[in-house]
Amino acid sequence: MKQILHEIRRALLAKTTILMMIVIILIPALVAVTSISSVNYSDSVNAKGYAEGQNLTFTISVYVYSNAYGTPIFGETVNLSISGHNYSFTTDSAGYANTTLHSYNTSEIANSSYTYDQVPGESSTSLREGIIMLKPKGNPYFTCSKPIFDQNETLYSSRYTICPAQINNDPKLYGILVTYQPSNLSNFPNISMYYITDKKGILTSGGTGYTVYGPIDYLNNFTKELGGSNYNESEMKYFRTFKSQESMVISPVNLTTNTNTSDYIFEFFSSNGTEVGWIALNLSRTTSPNAVNSLFFKTELPMLSLFVPLLAMLSAFLVFGRDRVTGVLSTVVVRPISRRSVILSRYMASVGAVFVASLASLGLSSTLFHYLLGTYIPLSSILLSFWALAVMICGFSGLIFFASSIMNSIGKIIATVMLAFFFFDFFWTFYALPAIPIFVSTYLLNQNYGTLEYLRTQAILDYITPSGYINLITYLQQHNVYTIGLASYPVSEIYLTFPLVVAAGLLWIFLPLLASLVSFSRKD
Amino acid sequence: MIIIENLRKTYNHKSKIAVDGISFSVNNGEILGLVGLNGAGKTTTINASCGVILPSGGRILIDDMEIVEEKAKASQEIGWVSENPNFEPNTKAIHLMLYYAGFYKIPRKEAFNRSMDLLRTVGLEEDAYRPASAYSQGMKKRFALASAMISNPRNLLLDEILNGLDPSGINLIKKLILEWKKQGKAILLSTHLLGVLENLADRVIIMHHGKIIKTLTNDEMKSLGSTGIRIRADHVDKSLEMLLSKYGTVRIDGQNVIVNGDLNEKDMENISSDISSHGYRISHLDLEKKSLEEYFLTLIGEAL
Known part of the structure; x- marks a missing residue:
């Protein structure tokens, strides 16, 4: 047990691991903070209209302002209805729409009303208000x-x-x-x-x-x-x-x-x-838990899905691949410990380090969400995300452990890490650049965007790489019905069923590890 | 005791066989030298014997325990020094010693005392709190030896341990090896220099292209050391050849006559007076010692 703790401590304290952990913890948190600062709260338009005058001459003023920040709204059209007549006028830079009316008595003015759009330019949000009569030069x-x-x-x-x-x-x-x-x-x-x-x-x-x-x-x-x-x-x-x-x-x-x-x-x-x-x-x-949840899935999780596999693979390389090639691992293998225990303890150290970083990142983000928005990320989302991250960590770590157990050159292992990162993560699932799925669906299979076949291909591609697991979890979490363009499909029709997703996760956790175990224990 | 039976190792399908069905044993209280050129299969043999790599075939028994099937148990009694020792970066030597000691369940205090004793023995006491990865090659070898001895194992596998050491280091290690032999340890020692094993190894196995081509006992090694007397006379004829044949095998090399056999200084005096009494004039007489390395190279040349 002490040896395993030593391996974990060693994996955690490696400079590259520390650097990557900082990246993993801070970048998603920064993204969360940035996205939080862009959140708008009920930024609808409000208006106050009043009239003041006497002897059939009245000044009508409607002041239109932002309900969120109190700033005046410029260019908003106000429609006034008075005794069957309609008048339109527009707010100036101070937020006022002013007009002077003649030939209407006090009663007609007091019974008049006006409309304005709560969302500027969208007539469907139009609201009608009454004019408030003021006493001239009052208090x-x-x-x-x-x-x-x-x-x-x-x-x-x-x-x-x-x-x-x-x-x-x-x-x-x-x-x-x-x-x-x-x-x-x-x-x-x-x-x-x-x-x-x-x-x-x-x-x-x-x-x-x-x-x-x-x-x-x-x-x-x-x-x-x-x-x-x-x-x-x-x-x-x-x-x-x-x-x-x-x-x-x-x-x-x-x-x-x-x-x-x-x-x-x-x-x-x-x-x-x-x-x-x-x-x-x-x-x-x-902020409501749903809003926080949505923000978390849209902004932070994609960043984690980009950096966590990279850290997992780098950690696997540092803890196992590099040591195996340089001979450092042999100083441990020669001790009274089975080869299986050697690779397992290193694997646990490697994934443990990334687990810690991922949990710290999720914890920090949740704290930031609470600090800035007053609501923690819902626990169910944290657990679901951690499960997805665990699948990614184990999948990518296992792949590099396997590559390290069959390769005898640091250069080859580093090349494998980079190739796996760019091919199976960055160009495959990172939301800003999913080049490979688009290429496969659109150019190789000639599928049209939004069709059932297109979505099925995307789902299959998400099953193929551990980093796609984040997408599978997101679909399952957010959609019972998957909507793309004008089309909607039940998630089960695009192979997104709960048992399938769980089975895929378990496969990604155990298969690469088993391959590494067999390779290192039996074929070295 | 180390027993190796029909050991084979191939690294991949494309590469040559590194070790091709060799068998030998190292008894308790014995030092066995493993000699060969680079690529002969010495390191592969040692690495497979201590469980660092897996053999492709054959059996390796360490104190009657199979190194592959009973790895954890067999490794209890193995001390290994690699040809090019490498250690964890940024970890102090003493911490590494304690880490290794943990595998043998040695209590921490005892492990610390034992580690410091061993580091003192190999001359690294003052460097105990420096990262072992920053040591010079010679210091790494010494540290590797100290770490191999942390559990005081009964079997030692030392790969090119004298390589990269200064003369004082070589003497120290040789002294330690002989001391451990006296304690009854089985010691397998590889080198590409046969001369290194003179006065050290009880037996020597010469390997070439993954196979054993010769096994020498210590006495046989010694006999290879003084091979003959070189004589240059005013003339060389059949009578001289006949005269010298009673001392050993005679070989004519131009104006020189070489007598091979178990000869010494006394024989040289006898030959000198015998030749002179028969009317020959001697211009050069020398006891010629053929080196073990020459023998080794000759042997390898014959094996090619």
């Missing part, structure tokens, strides 16, 4: 006010709308998007933001990421009740004061440091202490 914080319910409460309509928003380059955290309806005001007022930790469980009752928010509906005497919990406004801490603008994203991310909670209640106050809006927000953003 800078509220559009109107009137007494309701009882003598102590007053209903206000705030000019501020508050909701969670995406923070640029930090997809795991939420910011707060504040939009302001300035109407014809020339000077935008300041608002101050206060916060308090949500210890009362407003957020936790709704689960992680649950948020409640809205404009202020009523004021009370410093004791707020939200979701059944009470908290004292006088205990709120001051965060910052902002100049109001049409839209802005506030990033209260520094609140998440040095604290165990990311649940906060934020309130916005006017300069004279009047509350104008609030939001209860869990600052941590979580």
